[in-house]
Amino acid sequence: MRKAVQVTAAGARLFGTIHMPSGDGKLASPRIALLLLSFGQQPRSWIGDLGTAIAERAAAAGFLSFRFDMPGLGDSPGDLPLLRETIWRDIQMGAHSPYLHALCWELQEEYRLEGLVVGGLCGGAVTSLYAVNSSRVKLKGLLLLEPEIALTNADAGMPSSPADERLDVEHFLERKELFFQRLFSFRSWRKLIAGKADYRYWKVLFVQSRENLSRRFSHRRDYPPETNHGLLDAWDRARRRSIPTLVVSVASASRRAYYRSYRLEPGIDQPGTRLAWIEIPNTTHALLAGGAKDAICGYVAKWLSSLSS
Amino acid sequence: MSEATRSVPNEGSPVLEDLELADYLPAGDEQLYYVLHRAMGAPKGRVLLLGPFASERPHRYIPWVRWARFLSRRGFEAMRFDYRGCGESSGRFEDQDFFSWKDDARRCLDWLEARRPQAPTIIHGLGMGALLADKLFREGLGDALILWLPPKSGRDMLYQQLQLKLANDFVLKPAMKKTRDQYIADLEGGEPVEVEGYVWTRRLWDSASGFAVDEAADRGAIDGRPWTIQPLDPCAAHMFGGVGPNPLRKEGARRQMWLLNPDLSRTFDDVVSWVEATMCRDRGSPE
Numbered sequence: 001m002r003k004a005v006q007v008t009a010a011g012a013r014l015f016g017t018i019h020m021p022s023g024d025g026k027l028a029s030p031r032i033a034l035l036l037l038s039f040g041q042q043p044r045s046w047i048g049d050l051g052t053a054i055a056e057r058a059a060a061a062g063f064l065s066f067r068f069d070m071p072g073l074g075d076s077p078g079d080l081p082l083l084r085e086t087i088w089r090d091i092q093m094g095a096h097s098p099y100l101h102a103l104c105w106e107l108q109e110e111y112r113l114e115g116l117v118v119g120g121l122c123g124g125a126v127t128s129l130y131a132v133n134s135s136r137v138k139l140k141g142l143l144l145l146e147p148e149i150a151l152t153n154a155d156a157g158m159p160s161s162p163a164d165e166r167l168d169v170e171h172f173l174e175r176k177e178l179f180f181q182r183l184f185s186f187r188s189w190r191k192l193i194a195g196k197a198d199y200r201y202w203k204v205l206f207v208q209s210r211e212n213l214s215r216r217f218s219h220r221r222d223y224p225p226e227t228n229h230g231l232l233d234a235w236d237r238a239r240r241r242s243i244p245t246l247v248v249s250v251a252s253a254s255r256r257a258y259y260r261s262y263r264l265e266p267g268i269d270q271p272g273t274r275l276a277w278i279e280i281p282n283t284t285h286a287l288l289a290g291g292a293k294d295a296i297c298g299y300v301a302k303w304l305s306s307l308s309s
Numbered sequence: 310m311s312e313a314t315r316s317v318p319n320e321g322s323p324v325l326e327d328l329e330l331a332d333y334l335p336a337g338d339e340q341l342y343y344v345l346h347r348a349m350g351a352p353k354g355r356v357l358l359l360g361p362f363a364s365e366r367p368h369r370y371i372p373w374v375r376w377a378r379f380l381s382r383r384g385f386e387a388m389r390f391d392y393r394g395c396g397e398s399s400g401r402f403e404d405q406d407f408f409s410w411k412d413d414a415r416r417c418l419d420w421l422e423a424r425r426p427q428a429p430t431i432i433h434g435l436g437m438g439a440l441l442a443d444k445l446f447r448e449g450l451g452d453a454l455i456l457w458l459p460p461k462s463g464r465d466m467l468y469q470q471l472q473l474k475l476a477n478d479f480v481l482k483p484a485m486k487k488t489r490d491q492y493i494a495d496l497e498g499g500e501p502v503e504v505e506g507y508v509w510t511r512r513l514w515d516s517a518s519g520f521a522v523d524e525a526a527d528r529g530a531i532d533g534r535p536w537t538i539q540p541l542d543p544c545a546a547h548m549f550g551g552v553g554p555n556p557l558r559k560e561g562a563r564r565q566m567w568l569l570n571p572d573l574s575r576t577f578d579d580v581v582s583w584v585e586a587t588m589c590r591d592r593g594s595p596e
Contacts (some may be wrong), residue, residue, distance in 0.1 A: 048506020084567035288506035
């Protein structure tokens, strides 16, 4: 059973859906509810209706579940920027945090909750993690699906030299991957010999490689330049407070390398700080393909039940 | 700088936002989610918006909502909804087909037409919604019909959507790579195929065969009721149909940036002008 709701939080009117617990009407935990946030610019059901499916499964397990659209997204009114990259960057910097904190407060009061498990996918996970910064949120758990630790480059890219045109990768890992592709590409070699190389790509790759080597040999433990330090601070705060956390990510070499570059340990549980990290193979960032959608619903329901027991 | 290169502020003023109502309609054992964008005062007309296929829905949602708000601001009452098994509506996707989604649209249309005061009803479909809207209109429902980016047929649309499956296969490299035709053969053989989180069934594939828009037939009007396939400018086609790369990308720009909220008011204005002109002509009003 679902209900459409609207809540005014921090001056914004937020549209949402409540999934009422099903079964015999008994709540698995009468005081703890699940709140899911939008995925980037997507509406609150997420791509492939994954958000809806998780909330349904949580409700079937006896948990009151909420999903809300942040301002301007989904059904919620509000202003939006011209470009997706801008809103991604804004979300990563915590633009949705005040609305989340106020929304949590409203839900806690309205439904007399002991606390909330807050979660989301990608950008939704980022906003969820920022909930640790608010003393108003009675945070009982964090559900982080494919959290993004890097900050998106929101520079619209002013016209520059033609050599820059093909540069559409951001991070060192992407550049490295592209390097091996180009190494075995006849077309790339032909362009290099013809003097039409993507000079900016090679220049940045050279600089980043030099910095990486320098870090390795000087034993400095720097983070990648695009690191979202505010988010990592929130991560550390959650671990210090031992907030129960379930992280779900894609089990791929590049994704593992991505998290490790931020000194996180994908796939490894930390019982001491109540962190569980599940990796799902044969799927993509949207966590739908290869049976991931169904698997995640099962993991979340089981994890929520463990919190209430 | 073109008009479309700036983002647009939220079209709804605080007062208009209060006119938006989200709720559920009962649909058998399921719940049909809808949002009604009411007009200030008596509406000039009521517009039922039939959205695209499930896997396109999240990517078209922002401009679709903006369009509904634009209509409301221009004095039309707009209703949009989610098909059963998709988005906010309940139900399992694999239990649905084109006929059940057409029934959903019919249910919403009945509800909308029962509202007072009376006003002409316009059916507007986007993508798969255009196929369903066309079907309803040919059954004698609605006073006018607007179609945006109608696929050739239901099967053609599903065939195109299988690109998503191929894209995932390209990344995930399954042991046995299949072509679109092989996936279609699986469906025809009764084997479900998972595409972007939705389980496609033979029932879905079979039902799609009965839905197509004949652009040449009944040009301009059916039983005296006007209809049109509205052309979209490149920006609107990109936003509503994913057609082509970002049309606002600056020449020589280093990176491909993705549009989120460009100004689509020119397209919106064109459609509203068509509706107003058509309705006034039909009613013989000099307005």
